[in-house]
Amino acid sequence: MPSRRQFLLGSTALAGSVLAGAWRPVAAAPTAEGSFLPADFTVAVPDLAPERIVRRLVGLRPFRPMGVRLEAEAIGRTTLIHHYGHGGSGVTLSWGTARQAVDLALAAPGRGAVAVLGGGAVGLATAWLLRERGRPVRLYADRFSPHTTSDVAAARWFPSQLVDPAFRSPELDASLRQALLFSHQRFRRLVGRGYGVALLPHLRLGSQPPSPGWADTLLADLIPPPQDVSDRGLPFQAAWVGATPGLLIDMPQYLLAMQRDLRRLGVELVQRRFEAPGEIAVLPESVVVNCTGLGSAALFGDNELVPVKGQLTMLPPDPRLRYTLSAGSLYLHPRSEGLLLGGTYVHGDPTTTFDSEAETEILKGFAELYAMPGSALG
Numbered sequence: 001m002p003s004r005r006q007f008l009l010g011s012t013a014l015a016g017s018v019l020a021g022a023w024r025p026v027a028a029a030p031t032a033e034g035s036f037l038p039a040d041f042t043v044a045v046p047d048l049a050p051e052r053i054v055r056r057l058v059g060l061r062p063f064r065p066m067g068v069r070l071e072a073e074a075i076g077r078t079t080l081i082h083h084y085g086h087g088g089s090g091v092t093l094s095w096g097t098a099r100q101a102v103d104l105a106l107a108a109p110g111r112g113a114v115a116v117l118g119g120g121a122v123g124l125a126t127a128w129l130l131r132e133r134g135r136p137v138r139l140y141a142d143r144f145s146p147h148t149t150s151d152v153a154a155a156r157w158f159p160s161q162l163v164d165p166a167f168r169s170p171e172l173d174a175s176l177r178q179a180l181l182f183s184h185q186r187f188r189r190l191v192g193r194g195y196g197v198a199l200l201p202h203l204r205l206g207s208q209p210p211s212p213g214w215a216d217t218l219l220a221d222l223i224p225p226p227q228d229v230s231d232r233g234l235p236f237q238a239a240w241v242g243a244t245p246g247l248l249i250d251m252p253q254y255l256l257a258m259q260r261d262l263r264r265l266g267v268e269l270v271q272r273r274f275e276a277p278g279e280i281a282v283l284p285e286s287v288v289v290n291c292t293g294l295g296s297a298a299l300f301g302d303n304e305l306v307p308v309k310g311q312l313t314m315l316p317p318d319p320r321l322r323y324t325l326s327a328g329s330l331y332l333h334p335r336s337e338g339l340l341l342g343g344t345y346v347h348g349d350p351t352t353t354f355d356s357e358a359e360t361e362i363l364k365g366f367a368e369l370y371a372m373p374g375s376a377l378g
C-alpha cells in the first residue's frame with residue numbers, strides 16, 4: 001500500500017492526475033452576449049421509437065425523510081460511522097458527505113486500518129478520502145459495479161429526493177451546502193480524465209420560468225440561474241426553455257474507474273455480505289464506515305429508510321446529443337452505453353419490476369416535448 005507521503009505526492013498515475021487538478025467554477029466563460037451556450041448551439045432530436053429500446057433499468061433510491069445519517073455508534077469495541085440514506089442524490093453528494101463521514105472516522109481512537117461497508121458511489125468516495133488522509137482501507141460489499149443502485153443512477157449532478165421539507169433547517173442547509181460544494185469540486189476535477197464525468201449544458205423546459213426551488217438556493221453559489229434561451233429556435237414544444245451549465249456522470253464508467261484506482265491505492269475490495277451488526281463487531285478493523293445505502297434497513301433495522309423506486313428506459317447511444325434535459329419530472333441524459341429516459345419516483349415501493357405503463361407515459365411526454373409527429377402536440 002503506498003504511504004501517505006507517496007499518496008499525497010501523487011505516486012500513482014491516478015493520484016498525480018486527479019489530486020493535481022485545480023478547481024475551477026463549473027460555469028464556462030460567458031460569451032460576448034452573456035451566454036455560456038455558444039450562439040451555434042443546436043439540439044439534436046432523439047429517435048424515441050419504442051422498438052429501439054435496448055435496455056430497462058430499475059433502482060431503489062435510499063431515502064430518509066430527515067436526510068443522510070451521519071453519526072457514530074459503538075458496537076462492542078468497534079466504532080461504527082453511519083453514512084447512508086442519500087435518496088436521489090447519492091452520486092451528487094457522495095464526495096461531500098464522505099468528507100464529513102471521514103472526519104467522524106478519524107476522530108475515533110486508533111490509527112489502524114478502517115473498513116468501509118458498501119461499494120456504491122458513497123462507499124467508494126469514502127474509501128478514497130480515507131486513503132487520501134493516510135489510513136489503510138479495506139472495502140467490503142455484497143455487490144460491486146455493475147450490480148449496485150449507483151450503477152442505475154442517471155447521475156446528473158444535482159440534488160433531488162434528499163430530505164422531506166418538514167426536516168429542513170438552517171443547520172441542515174449549511175451542512176448540505178458545504179457537502180455539495182466539496183463534492184462538486186471533486187467531480188469537476190474528474191472532467192475529461194477518463195472517469196466518465198462531462199460538462200454538458202442542462203436544458204430545463206416549462207410553461208414559464210420556474211421560481212428557484214430549495215435545491216437551486218442551496219446551489220446558488222455554484223450554478224447560475226437558468227439563462228432564458230426560449231428565443232433560440234430550439235426544437236421544443238415549450239413556452240420557456242432555460243439553460244444552465246451542468247455535470248453528468250456516466251456511472252458504469254465512473255464506478256469502474258473508481259474501483260480500479262482504489263485497488264491501485266492499495267485498497268482491498270472484498271465481496272462479503274453482512275447479515276447482522278455482530279459480524280461487523282468482529283472485523284479486524286476497529287473503525288467501520290457503513291455505506292450500505294438501502295441495505296441499512298435490514299442490517300441495522302433503520303425503519304426510517306424508504307425505497308423510492310425509479311426506472312430508466314435506454315435507447316441506443318446518440319453521440320449528437322450533447323445536453324441533458326428536464327421538464328417537470330421527466331429527464332433525458334446521454335450515457336456512453338445509451339440514452340436514458342426517466343422520470344418515475346414511487347415512494348415506499350420495494351419491488352424492482354419494470355412498469356411498462358409508466359414507460360409509455362414517459363415516451364409520450366418526450367414525444368410531446370420534441371413536437372414529434374404523432375404526439376398530442378406534434
Ligand SMILES: Cc1cc2nc3c(=O)[nH]c(=O)nc-3n(C[C@H](O)[C@H](O)[C@H](O)COP(=O)(O)OP(=O)(O)OC[C@H]3O[C@@H](n4cnc5c(N)ncnc54)[C@H](O)[C@@H]3O)c2cc1C
Binds near residue numbers: 059119123150293295
Ligand atoms: C432511476 C434512478 C435515477 C437516479 N438518478 C440520480 C441522479 O441523477 N443523481 C444522483 O445523485 N443520484 C441519483 N440516483 C440515486 C442514487 O442512485 C443513490 O442515491 C445512490 O446510488 C446511493 O449510493 P450508495 O452508495 O449509498 O448505495 P448503493 O449504490 O446501493 O451501494 C450500496 C452498497 O452497499 C452494499 N450492501 C448493502 N447491504 C449490504 C450488506 N448487508 N452487506 C454487505 N454489503 C451490503 C451493496 O452491495 C452496495 O455495494 C438515482 C437513482 C435511481 C434509482
